[in-house]
Structures are given as structure tokens and as C-alpha cells.
Amino acid sequence: MLFKNNTLICAPMAGITDPVFRSICKEHGADVTVSEMVSVDGIVYGADATFDLMRFESTERPIGIQLFGADPQRFAESTALVAQRFKPDFIDLNAGCPVPKVVKRNGGASLLKDLKQFERIVYAMVNASSIPVTVKLRSGWYKDQWVDVDFARCAQECGACAVTLHPRSQTMGFSGHSCWERIGEVKQSVAIPVIGNGDILNGKDALAMLRQTGCDGLMVGRGAYGNPWIFSEIRAVISGRPYTPPSSQEKLRLALSHIEHYRYTYGEYRAAREMKKHVSWYIKGIPGASQWRDRIFRAVSTDELSGIVRGVFS
Numbered sequence: 001m002l003f004k005n006n007t008l009i010c011a012p013m014a015g016i017t018d019p020v021f022r023s024i025c026k027e028h029g030a031d032v033t034v035s036e037m038v039s040v041d042g043i044v045y046g047a048d049a050t051f052d053l054m055r056f057e058s059t060e061r062p063i064g065i066q067l068f069g070a071d072p073q074r075f076a077e078s079t080a081l082v083a084q085r086f087k088p089d090f091i092d093l094n095a096g097c098p099v100p101k102v103v104k105r106n107g108g109a110s111l112l113k114d115l116k117q118f119e120r121i122v123y124a125m126v127n128a129s130s131i132p133v134t135v136k137l138r139s140g141w142y143k144d145q146w147v148d149v150d151f152a153r154c155a156q157e158c159g160a161c162a163v164t165l166h167p168r169s170q171t172m173g174f175s176g177h178s179c180w181e182r183i184g185e186v187k188q189s190v191a192i193p194v195i196g197n198g199d200i201l202n203g204k205d206a207l208a209m210l211r212q213t214g215c216d217g218l219m220v221g222r223g224a225y226g227n228p229w230i231f232s233e234i235r236a237v238i239s240g241r242p243y244t245p246p247s248s249q250e251k252l253r254l255a256l257s258h259i260e261h262y263r264y265t266y267g268e269y270r271a272a273r274e275m276k277k278h279v280s281w282y283i284k285g286i287p288g289a290s291q292w293r294d295r296i297f298r299a300v301s302t303d304e305l306s307g308i309v310r311g312v313f314s
């Protein structure tokens with residue numbers, strides 16, 4: 001069973017959870033990974049960039065490919081194509097993305113405004129798919145007008161095999177704290193596994209969420225920024241084992257190999273640009289980090305970024 005017994009999942013994050021980042025999280029204790037969100041419109045139009053987002057290495061399994069969009073027919077076509085061509089372990093529906101670009105085209109969290117349309121989409125995906133379908137929800141469009149229980153029940157009735165809940169409304173964006181009590185409410189309302197998500201920044205948070213909500217698995221997003229060790233920390237804490245945080249040498253080694261792996265996969269130009277944020281996350285908390293960060297954002301090559309990392313940790 002994919003999502004039972006405290007499964008640890010690396011959250012889908014557009015622009016972050018590419019195959020390189022996902023592999024690193026997997027090596028550091030994530031049980032399951034999920035692709036960045038992929039547009040069903042892009043799939044139906046056959047856009048190359050869209051197809052690139054769905055590639056993964058077998059070491060990342062079990063992996064889900066996440067789809068977003070608004071049209072049930074496109075979801076059906078995309079689900080069938082993705083299952084057949086990419087053969088992930090599951091296909092996830094994005095019913096939570098709050099960003100204007102997505103919601104103004106009625107995708108992501110917009111789906112939470114129309115239960116009937118959501119039902120049509122989940123049903124279309126399950127019918128078109130030879131592999132499990134999961135759903136990732138926010139708790140509603142407006143704060144305190146929660147629809148998560150109704151949507152989770154509907155997903156279950158349509159045949160989804162798990163739901164993930166990020167208990168914020170669309171209008172909250174990423175502000176405040178996620179409302180973990182909603183995860184407990186949803187867990188009480190469905191029989192399929194419920195994965196809790198939102199504001200897990202260390203092992204203690206993870207244990208608190210498990211105890212407070214009774215959820216079956218945990219999904220970690222921003223807490224893994226520059227800290228993929230969070231997955232092994234969580235595993236240690238929830239199993240009652242001691243956890244030793246990474247040394248400076250381990251951080252140095254991982255940051256350098258992340259830069260190198262990214263450059264090898266995507267080339268120098270893209271690596272020099274995209275690795276800046278990762279490098280600045282790896283050095284978070286180090287004395288003088290803000291001055292280093294200025295240098296990182298002025299850097300023009302991966303050699304320069306690697307040099308900065310060596311300077312920081314030496």
C-alpha cells in the first residue's frame with residue numbers, strides 16, 4: 001500500500017521538484033516523490049516543454065505525475081496518455097494551486113468552487129487510468145468556508161485512492177499557518193489514506209501533525225529547501241530514534257554534488273541560473289549568510305557558485 005504507515009512524500013513544487021531535487025530527497029529518506037504540476041492542455045497540444053516535465057529516473061519510484069487543468073475530457077485523455085507513456089506509480093490531480101495564472105483558467109484551487117465539475121474530473125481520470133489516481137486539495141477557496149470534507153468524500157466515491165490536504169484556503173496563499181485540524185476532520189470522514197501537508201519544518205512538527213490529525217502520511221515541501229535531510233530527521237523522530245543533523249562537510253558535499261548533477265542534466269546556462277536559489281537555501285543559518293547571498297545572486301557560472309559554497313563551508 002503506497003500511502004500507509006507514515007509514508008513520507010516530497011511535495012510537488014513547480015520550479016523546484018525537478019528530477020535532480022527529487023532524487024536528492026529520495027536519497028535522504030523521502031519514500032515517494034511527485035512531479036511538478038503538468039498542464040493537461042499542454043499534454044493535449046503535445047507541447048515539448050510539458051513532456052519534459054514528466055520525465056523521471058526509475059530510482060525516483062514510487063513517483064506520481066501531477067496534472068492540472070479544468071476540462072474533464074482533457075484530463076481523461078492526458079491521464080490515459082501519461083499512464084501509458086510514462087508509467088508513473090500514480091497520477092495526482094492538482095485541486096489546490098492558488099496562483100492567478102492557474103486559477104483564472106479554472107484550474108488548481110478553482111476546482112474547489114464547483115463540486116460537480118471536480119467530480120466529473122476525478123471520475124474521468126479514474127475511468128481513463130490503469131494506475132491509481134490521487135487528489136491534492138486545499139481546504140477551500142475562502143478561509144473558514146471549508147469544503148475539504150465534501151471534496152475528499154467525493155474523490156473517494158469517484159475511486160481516488162488517497163487524498164493529500166494542504167489546509168489553507170486559496171485566499172490565504174501561503175500566509176499564516178495551515179489549519180491542521182482540517183486534516184483531522186478529513187481523516188475522520190474518509191476511509192482512503194489521508195496525507196497531511198503544510199508547515200512541516202522539522203521532525204517535531206511532523207510528529208505533532210501525526211499525533212494531532214491521525215493522518216496516514218506526511219508531505220513536505222518548503223521544509224526540504226536546502227534541507228533534504230528533513231526526511232531522515234522525520235523518520236528518526238517518529239520512530240523514536242536519535243537524529244544527528246548534517247555536518248558542514250556533508251552540507252558542502254551535497255551542495256556541490258547538487259550543482260554538478262543539475263549542470264550535467266540541464267547544462268551550464270540553466271544550472272547557473274536555477275541553482276542560485278538552492279545554494280542560498282543550503283547556506284541558510286550560516287553566520288554572514290546574507291553577504292554570501294549577494295554574491296550568489298551576482299554569480300554568472302556554476303564554477304562561481306561552487307566556489308562560493310566552498311568559501312561558506314570552509
Ligand SMILES: Cc1cc2nc3c(=O)[nH]c(=O)nc-3n(C[C@H](O)[C@H](O)[C@H](O)COP(=O)(O)O)c2cc1C
Nearest residue numbers: 011012013014036037094166198199200220221222
Ligand atoms: C514554489 C512552490 C511551488 C509549488 N508547486 C506546486 C505544484 O506544482 N503542485 C502542487 O500541488 N502544489 C504545489 N505547491 C504547494 C506544495 O506542494 C505544498 O502543498 C505547500 O508548499 C505546503 O506545504 P509546505 O508547507 O510543506 O511547503 C507549491 C509550493 C511552492 C512553495
